[in-house]
Amino acid sequence: xxxxxxxxxxxxxxxxxxxxxxxxxxxxxxxxxxxxxxxxxxxxxxxxxxxxxxxxxxxxxxxxxxxxxxxxxxxxxxxxxxxxxxxxxxxxxxxxxxxxxxxxxxxxxxxxxxxxxxxxxxxxxxxxxxxxxxxxxxxxxxxxxxxxxxxxxxxxxx
Amino acid sequence: xxxxxxxxxxxxxxxxxxxxxxxxxxxxxxxxxxxxxxxxxxxxxxxxxxxxxxxxxxxxxxxxxxxxxxxxxxxxxxxxxxxxxxxxxxxxxxxxxxxxxxxxxxxxxxxxxxxxxxxxxxxxxxxxxxxxxxxxxxxxxxxxxxxxxxxxxxxxxx
Amino acid sequence: xxxxxxxxxxxxxxxxxxxxxxxxxxxxxxxxxxxxxxxxxxxxxxxxxxxxxxxxxxxxxxxxxxxxxxxxxxxxxxxxxxxxxxxxxxxxxxxxxxxxxxxxxxxxxxxxxxxxxxxxxxxxxxxxxxxxxxxxxxxxxxxxxxxxxxxxxxxxxx
Amino acid sequence: xxxxxxxxxxxxxxxxxxxxxxxxxxxxxxxxxxxxxxxxxxxxxxxxxxxxxxxxxxxxxxxxxxxxxxxxxxxxxxxxxxxxxxxxxxxxxxxxxxxxxxxxxxxxxxxxxxxxxxxxxxxxxxxxxxxxxxxxxxxxxxxxxxxxxxxxxxxxxx
Amino acid sequence: xxxxxxxxxxxxxxxxxxxxxxxxxxxxxxxxxxxxxxxxxxxxxxxxxxxxxxxxxxxxxxxxxxxxxxxxxxxxxxxxxxxxxxxxxxxxxxxxxxxxxxxxxxxxxxxxxxxxxxxxxxxxxxxxxxxxxxxxxxxxxxxxxxxxxxxxxxxxxx
Amino acid sequence: xxxxxxxxxxxxxxxxxxxxxxxxxxxxxxxxxxxxxxxxxxxxxxxxxxxxxxxxxxxxxxxxxxxxxxxxxxxxxxxxxxxxxxxxxxxxxxxxxxxxxxxxxxxxxxxxxxxxxxxxxxxxxxxxxxxxxxxxxxxxxxxxxxxxxxxxxxxxxx
Numbered sequence: 001x002x003x004x005x006x007x008x009x010x011x012x013x014x015x016x017x018x019x020x021x022x023x024x025x026x027x028x029x030x031x032x033x034x035x036x037x038x039x040x041x042x043x044x045x046x047x048x049x050x051x052x053x054x055x056x057x058x059x060x061x062x063x064x065x066x067x068x069x070x071x072x073x074x075x076x077x078x079x080x081x082x083x084x085x086x087x088x089x090x091x092x093x094x095x096x097x098x099x100x101x102x103x104x105x106x107x108x109x110x111x112x113x114x115x116x117x118x119x120x121x122x123x124x125x126x127x128x129x130x131x132x133x134x135x136x137x138x139x140x141x142x143x144x145x146x147x148x149x150x151x152x153x154x155x156x157x158x
Numbered sequence: 159x160x161x162x163x164x165x166x167x168x169x170x171x172x173x174x175x176x177x178x179x180x181x182x183x184x185x186x187x188x189x190x191x192x193x194x195x196x197x198x199x200x201x202x203x204x205x206x207x208x209x210x211x212x213x214x215x216x217x218x219x220x221x222x223x224x225x226x227x228x229x230x231x232x233x234x235x236x237x238x239x240x241x242x243x244x245x246x247x248x249x250x251x252x253x254x255x256x257x258x259x260x261x262x263x264x265x266x267x268x269x270x271x272x273x274x275x276x277x278x279x280x281x282x283x284x285x286x287x288x289x290x291x292x293x294x295x296x297x298x299x300x301x302x303x304x305x306x307x308x309x310x311x312x313x314x315x316x
Numbered sequence: 317x318x319x320x321x322x323x324x325x326x327x328x329x330x331x332x333x334x335x336x337x338x339x340x341x342x343x344x345x346x347x348x349x350x351x352x353x354x355x356x357x358x359x360x361x362x363x364x365x366x367x368x369x370x371x372x373x374x375x376x377x378x379x380x381x382x383x384x385x386x387x388x389x390x391x392x393x394x395x396x397x398x399x400x401x402x403x404x405x406x407x408x409x410x411x412x413x414x415x416x417x418x419x420x421x422x423x424x425x426x427x428x429x430x431x432x433x434x435x436x437x438x439x440x441x442x443x444x445x446x447x448x449x450x451x452x453x454x455x456x457x458x459x460x461x462x463x464x465x466x467x468x469x470x471x472x473x474x
Numbered sequence: 475x476x477x478x479x480x481x482x483x484x485x486x487x488x489x490x491x492x493x494x495x496x497x498x499x500x501x502x503x504x505x506x507x508x509x510x511x512x513x514x515x516x517x518x519x520x521x522x523x524x525x526x527x528x529x530x531x532x533x534x535x536x537x538x539x540x541x542x543x544x545x546x547x548x549x550x551x552x553x554x555x556x557x558x559x560x561x562x563x564x565x566x567x568x569x570x571x572x573x574x575x576x577x578x579x580x581x582x583x584x585x586x587x588x589x590x591x592x593x594x595x596x597x598x599x600x601x602x603x604x605x606x607x608x609x610x611x612x613x614x615x616x617x618x619x620x621x622x623x624x625x626x627x628x629x630x631x632x
Numbered sequence: 633x634x635x636x637x638x639x640x641x642x643x644x645x646x647x648x649x650x651x652x653x654x655x656x657x658x659x660x661x662x663x664x665x666x667x668x669x670x671x672x673x674x675x676x677x678x679x680x681x682x683x684x685x686x687x688x689x690x691x692x693x694x695x696x697x698x699x700x701x702x703x704x705x706x707x708x709x710x711x712x713x714x715x716x717x718x719x720x721x722x723x724x725x726x727x728x729x730x731x732x733x734x735x736x737x738x739x740x741x742x743x744x745x746x747x748x749x750x751x752x753x754x755x756x757x758x759x760x761x762x763x764x765x766x767x768x769x770x771x772x773x774x775x776x777x778x779x780x781x782x783x784x785x786x787x788x789x790x
Numbered sequence: 791x792x793x794x795x796x797x798x799x800x801x802x803x804x805x806x807x808x809x810x811x812x813x814x815x816x817x818x819x820x821x822x823x824x825x826x827x828x829x830x831x832x833x834x835x836x837x838x839x840x841x842x843x844x845x846x847x848x849x850x851x852x853x854x855x856x857x858x859x860x861x862x863x864x865x866x867x868x869x870x871x872x873x874x875x876x877x878x879x880x881x882x883x884x885x886x887x888x889x890x891x892x893x894x895x896x897x898x899x900x901x902x903x904x905x906x907x908x909x910x911x912x913x914x915x916x917x918x919x920x921x922x923x924x925x926x927x928x929x930x931x932x933x934x935x936x937x938x939x940x941x942x943x944x945x946x947x948x
Contacts, residue, residue, distance in 0.1 A: 006203050006211065006212070006291065007287065007288075008287050009211070009214055009287075010561075014212060014213060014535060014562075016559075016560065016562070017539055017542075017560040017561075021579055022580075053164065054168075054172055054173065055171060055172060055693065058687040058805060059166070059173050059234050059235060059690070061687065061804060062805055062867075063233060066863075069863070070231075070863070074221065074225060074282065075221060075283050076283060076539060079556075079558065081556075082556070082869075082872070082898075083807070084807075084809055084811035085810065085811060087800075088804075088806070104809050105811055106812075112289065113286050113289075116282055120278045120279075120281070120282055120297065120300075121278075123300075124233055125235075127271070128236055129164055129167075129235070130164065132165040133164065135313070138299055138301035140299055142278075142296060142297040143295075144293065157294065168719075173693050174720070175718040175719075179737055180659070185337050213529075213536070216330075216536070217532070220392045220529070223331065223332070223333055224389075226333075230701050231698075234698055237714075237715070240395075240397075240714070241395070242335055242395065243332075243335025244333040245326075245333075246332070262337045264338075265714075266716065266738075321607075322520075323607075329527065329529060350613075370483035370486065370487020370489065371488060371489035371845075371851065372480050372483055374845040374848035374852070375489050375551060377646060377648075378709075378845070379549060379550050381647065381708060382708055385704055390537065390541060390599075391537060391595075391599050392599060393603070394602055398711075398739075400649075400653035400711065401651025402648060404648070421653055422740075428605060429601070429602050432601060432613075436595075436616075437594075440548065440587065441551075445480055445483075447481070447586060447587075452631065454615055455590075455594065456614050456615055456616070457613075458613040458614070458616075459611070459612035460605075460609065471609070488848075488878075488879070489851050490875075491855055491875055491876040493874055494874045494875065495817050495874035495895055546859050547860070551852075553874065555872075582874065638835050638836075638844070638846050638919055639919065639921070641844035641846055642844075645844020645845060646844055647848070647849050666929075677796050686800075686802065686804060687804060688805075691798070702864070706860070706911055707853060707918050708915060709849060709915075709918060710918055745914065745921075748929075752932075756910055757864075761796055761867070762796065763902065764797040771824075771929075771931075772930050774928060775927075775928035789926065
């Protein structure tokens with residue numbers, strides 16, 4: 001792929017879904033991360049101090065997993081991919097909740113968008129849970145941190 | 159609403175969709191922002207320097223508008239809201255693309271989640287367009303910047 | 317609305333969902349029509365001559381009704397509308413199947429797109445039923461034939 | 475397949491999804507076409523004469539691509555197919571906009587319905603963009619024009 | 633409504649979505665129940681005896697809430713309804729898990745189908761969590777137990 | 791798989807989608823059953839005695855087939871599976887309607903959830919058709935009755 005061209009638009013600039021039917025099925029994995037920055041009051045609530053945190057983190061995890069499956073419905077030019085495994089970790093720290101998602105497939109194209117979508121939507125669902133307590137909460141640093149498999153090989157963000 | 163409790167979980171911690179059927183229908187508006195940080199190569203491409211940028215920004219705008227409509231499908235405890243207007247601005251700057259979304263409704267509950275979802279998914283769709291050129295691109299600072307209407311009145315992030 | 321401008325794009329050409337939150341809720345109805353042109357062999361089968369036609373027309377009717385509900389998911393800039401009633405007639409004639417759909421709502425904006433989507437998808441579902449028998453089948457003349465209610469009043473195609 | 479029977483209904487007339495699990499995975503391609511007939515005023519607007527046409531054609535292209543992916547959700551008895559590539563051309567001519575969609579896959583069954591759905595929904599999205607300017611616009615001649623791959627081999631409409 | 637006719641089919645037997653646009657918006661509530669019958673091993677696991685039950689019940693609750701929102705997408709002739717509140721209780725008893733869902737709206741038609749869909753899908757999601765431990769698990773007695781609001785007034789199953 | 795652990799939660803109790811990318815693609819089939827218990831008045835209507843039953847059973851069949859395809863969207867931790875064949879039988883008996891669904895695939899994991907979802911949603915759609923005539927109708931005994939293929943081999947409920 002020529003790095004000087006935008007993928008997903010042809011030479012006339014028209015959006016298209018790039019043909020991957022001739023690519024091989026190989027095992028692929030991608031990991032993405034992001035963070036929901038929020039107040040210390042929210043952090044206390046998510047740690048269950050004083051009041052039940054209940055399903056709060058579960059809602060975010062499940063929203064992320066479901067969004068990974070729905071990536072081709074959300075991202076117009078993304079290929080449908082059979083998502084074969086998803087793991088979402090929510091790590092409640094003092095400054096916010098670090099979200100890490102790892103997605104695996106055996107399919108014809110990369111799964112980075114699924115991992116990013118998983119993190120972004122888990123973050124949105126978490127914001128929805130806490131927005132009445134902290135209207136300043138924000139999602140930051142949603143990015144791919146590692147990928148393996150496929151033609152372009154393994155890669156890890158430094 | 160007591161700021162010391164997580165919304166969306168009851169006293170036993172169980173997730174539930176809070177009943178809003180008794181709330182009044184009022185005009186509401188929310189604006190959210192975020193940014194896709196990317197390389198100067200991508201910025202040049204998005205500005206159409208040398209190669210056609212084509213539908214690249216249109217894809218992100220449309221993905222954002224559609225995601226705003228699909229918010230209750232993505233966010234487990236969000237209420238279905240009749241989205242009555244959506245505007246997405248993509249401002250290509252030197253460091254990245256600033257995304258601003260304004261969503262309007264006349265309904266029973268706030269529309270901040272729709273605005274945030276619009277920004278996050280527009281950002282994801284933009285990443286999908288540019289990821290072959292810049293695998294380090296990331297989405298940052300997805301947050302509500304203003305809201306008006308509804309019981310809690312007008313608010314603007316400082 | 318100025319008939320010299322495309323709806324759904326702003327003065328800079330950017331797609332947006334036009335704000336309808338200030339429009340009144342009124343009863344609205346739209347009727348659309350279309351036709352699936354097909355061979356006489358198919359017509360005989362759909363009339364149940366010799367073999368059971370079974371659920372063939374029911375599948376098309378149901379696909380059309382469901383598509384009417386899913387219009388805002390399919391048409392990027394369409395507003396979500398509460399579809400309050402749908403009727404799909406399939407009239408098997410010698411040259412093909414005439415499809416007529418009438419959709420009703422009490423909402424803030426017109427329901428022509430729902431009626432058109434209903435007809436088009438009923439037509440697609442019918443093609444799917446018959447394509448093994450007639451690969452030349454085609455959908456034609458999908459158009460609005462009447463509308464009533466709303467600001468622009470009643471209208472009937474001549 | 476016996477051309478004298480409707481596919482998708484069994485001997486008692488009950489709708490069913492035909493079992494294709496034993497069919498081989500092969501590369502398949504289908505091309506469909508259709509037209510949106512509209513007024514010369516619309517044609518001028520879509521050519522960008524005097525006012526920005528902006529995202530108008532992009533919206534239709536993207537709606538078509540997304541609909542191709544959503545075919546099994548719209549067409550009750552259609553098999554889920556992994557869509558591997560989609561290209562939508564919109565050719566603005568004097569009498570209307572000719573739409574051509576080519577869809578590719580490597581899967582167990584044909585992809586004609588995906589190509590037809592792509593054309594029909596691109597046409598619906600285009601109508602949505604122009605309906606305020608031309609309420610007489612209509613979609614016509616939605617049909618398969620070529621297919622290749624699979625058991626039944628290559629075929630081209632004359 | 634004449635109790636001697638099937639709703640949703642017209643006098644010719646054709647499926648249609650009954651027009652409710654003239655019905656008034658009123659507060660409505662429906663409660664449905666069902667049970668997932670399962671082995672004592674599963675019950676022990678769901679009570680968290682020995683191993684973490686973790687998100688198991690949360691997954692079922694969230695699946696039920698989301699399914700309530702998606703009812704018109706699942707049930708072909710159901711009207712889109714703005715779901716305004718959903719509560720799902722999962723009561724782990726010795727013989728199985730009793731599921732109770734209460735759904736509220738302010739809309740033009742009843743919300744029984746949303747309550748039933750919520751219970752059925754919560755049950756399906758629970759089965760999915762436990763099926764590797766108990767392949768004999770089954771869903772039983774999914775039924776409406778109470779409704780209030782709307783033209784037909786309050787009702788409670790004896 | 792250790793029968794003493796809940797699938798779909800990890801050792802800390804967090805929901806996850808189990809990785810199946812290393813499993814082989816094999817032909818798999820599952821059959822599920824359930825029943826809609828209803829009054830003799832409904833049975834008479836469904837048998838078409840006196841009034842046209844029309845599309846009533848077709849609606850339930852089609853809803854079931856579509857739900858089978860949408861299983862991964864409804865069941866949070868279910869894997870996307872390419873559904874390759876679905877058959878739904880509705881047997882109108884004196885006490886109610888017996889529903890049997892058989893689903894087939896060639897994929898990496900079992901298809902029992904698709905069969906169960908098909909039966910449950912066919913049942914819900916049938917309830918929707920008859921609820922105005924019989925508000926006491928209920929869905930019962932939704933369960934897997936047989937499966938074949940895959941690592942765990944063939945199985946039949948006694």
